Amino acid sequence: MSTLIEKTGGQTVTTKLGTDEHRRLLRTLKGEAMWPPPVWLMRQAGRFLPEFRALREKADFLTRCMTPDIATEITLQPIRRFAMDGAILFSDILILPWAMGQSLEFIENRGPVLGAIRNESDLNRLDPKRVPDMTAPVMETLSRLRRTLREPVGAAQADTVTLIGFAGAPFTVACYMVDGGGSKEFVQTRLMAYQNPKLFDRLIALLTETTTDMLSAQIDAGAQAVMLFDSWAGLLPPLEFRRHVIDATRQIVSELKRRHPGVPVIGFPRLAGGMAPEYARETGVDVMALDTGADFATIAGQVSPDLVLQGNLDPVSVLAGGQSMLKEALAIRDAGRGRPHVFNLGHGVLPTTPPEHVGELIAAIRAVN
Numbered sequence: 001m002s003t004l005i006e007k008t009g010g011q012t013v014t015t016k017l018g019t020d021e022h023r024r025l026l027r028t029l030k031g032e033a034m035w036p037p038p039v040w041l042m043r044q045a046g047r048f049l050p051e052f053r054a055l056r057e058k059a060d061f062l063t064r065c066m067t068p069d070i071a072t073e074i075t076l077q078p079i080r081r082f083a084m085d086g087a088i089l090f091s092d093i094l095i096l097p098w099a100m101g102q103s104l105e106f107i108e109n110r111g112p113v114l115g116a117i118r119n120e121s122d123l124n125r126l127d128p129k130r131v132p133d134m135t136a137p138v139m140e141t142l143s144r145l146r147r148t149l150r151e152p153v154g155a156a157q158a159d160t161v162t163l164i165g166f167a168g169a170p171f172t173v174a175c176y177m178v179d180g181g182g183s184k185e186f187v188q189t190r191l192m193a194y195q196n197p198k199l200f201d202r203l204i205a206l207l208t209e210t211t212t213d214m215l216s217a218q219i220d221a222g223a224q225a226v227m228l229f230d231s232w233a234g235l236l237p238p239l240e241f242r243r244h245v246i247d248a249t250r251q252i253v254s255e256l257k258r259r260h261p262g263v264p265v266i267g268f269p270r271l272a273g274g275m276a277p278e279y280a281r282e283t284g285v286d287v288m289a290l291d292t293g294a295d296f297a298t299i300a301g302q303v304s305p306d307l308v309l310q311g312n313l314d315p316v317s318v319l320a321g322g323q324s325m326l327k328e329a330l331a332i333r334d335a336g337r338g339r340p341h342v343f344n345l346g347h348g349v350l351p352t353t354p355p356e357h358v359g360e361l362i363a364a365i366r367a368v369n
Contacts, residue, residue: 025085025162028340029225029264029287031306037333037341039365040086040164041358042289043348044078049355051077061106062098065091071141072148079161080154081355082362086162086225086342087145089218091138093168093229096207096214097177099134100126116180116188120199128210135214139221146222164266165223167215169230170207170248177203186232193240200244208248212255219260227266227289228252233279234271234291241275242282249283257284266310270347277302292346296335305339312346313361319350321357326364333365 025038046052052074055064064070074090094112098104103115117123142165149161167173176182178189178200193200215226233245253265267285269276271293280288280303290299290311300309313332317325333343343365349358 022157022160023085023162023224024160025342026224026264028342029162029266029308030262031286031308031340033338033340035337036366036368037336037343038085038162039343039362040084040088041078041345041349042088044082044084044088044358045074045090046349047351048349048353048358049077049081051081061092062104065095066137068137068141068144071138072144075141075145076148076153079149079156082359083155084161084362086164087149088164088227089138089142089145089166089223091141091166093166093173094176095135095138096131096167096173096210097126099131100128100210101130102126102177111182112176113181114176117177117203118188118192123199123203123206126206128206128213131210131214132217135217139217142218142221142223146224163222163224164227165215165218165221165225166227166229167211167218169228169233169245169252169267169269170204170211171236171244172230172232173207173211174200174203174244175232175235186235190235190240193244204244204248208251212252215252215256216259219256219263223263225264225266225287226256227268228285229268229270231268231270233269233275234273238275241272242278245269245272245275246279246282249279249285253284264308268310280304280307287342289344290346294346296332300335300339308340308342309336310342310344312344315345315347315350315353318345318357318361319353321354321360325357325361329361329364 024034028034028038071090075087078084079087094104105113107113145163149163151158175186175189178192179186218226230245249267256265264286266287266289267283268289269279270291272279276299287308287310292312292314294312296312313329317328
């Protein structure tokens with residue numbers, strides 16, 4: 001039996017929810033090997049869906065994230081269409097710095113633009129005390145989703161879909177905060193880590209604390225598992241990777257497990273390469289998501305058999321569709337047989353992917369010969 005904690009009229013209300021018996025994804029995230037494996041896809045609620053594009057025309061990105069009616073609807077779209085085993089909150093990793101007071105704008109065909117953090121004065125302007133109030137709509141979205149998922153949603157049966165919250169890991173969020181937007185190399189961020197390590201350590205420490213609190217609030221609001229996206233972890237050499245990726249993640253995971261025993265934490269150290277086994281061993285994550293370049297069978301042989309692995313089909317193969325997609329997908333699915341494994345992609349669904357390809361993929365993963 002699980003609970004949902006809500007704030008109503010200034011009062012805290014605790015609601016008992018259903019058991020986890022029929023949530024195959026949640027059981028797998030907690031270490032149970034299931035066959036066929038449960039499946040959900042990163043960026044499954046996105047531009048490849050025509051129903052998403054219709055909502056996209058009605059509000060800008062930040063408004064969509066911060067409006068519970070819209071964010072709830074977008075989160076549920078792939079559940080209705082594909083009956084995914086997991087519903088991941090529609091939001092963005094940059095909501096946290098925005099909530100602390102950093103300027104943020106999403107520009108079409110350019111991506112996020114932030115007021116860059118380059119010195120101590122810039123950092124001092126951030127106020128972590130703003131975060132609970134600024135992210136209240138996100139928590140409302142999670143509460144609504146948790147209640148909605150108690151009932152059938154499209155082809156998904158009642159109480160079968162696992163609700164996933166998420167945040168960006170400290171290093172990846174710092175990349176956008178320091179560089180002031182997206183980049184292939186995030187040179188300014190890496191320069192700060194080398195040239196002004198005290199300032200960069202302060203930023204990472206701030207993000208570690210606020211990320212922990214935000215994920216904890218997401219769990220209180222209804223998330224049954226949470227995921228840490230470290231999309232740019234692979235930019236760092238081993239010493240810096242240990243310092244800014246592994247250490248920060250370990251602190252977050254440790255505190256979340258203290259506050260919320262039994263709630264799985266998924267880590268995604270994208271492009272970690274040879275550092276992935278150490279990440280799995282040292283951070284304490286329950287689940288490690290693999291990126292497209294990781295060989296599933298090789299990684300499986302390098303980590304504990306109790307570690308849940310998630311991944312890792314190439315999103316371009318889903319764009320291509322057909323037999324090449326199915327061959328690669330089933331090879332990954334079958335490589336995970338006998339161990340706890342969540343089928344997913346190695347990165348997010350591409351915007352031009354035909355929805356029919358995703359439907360064919362999901363059906364193939366779930367087919368038992």
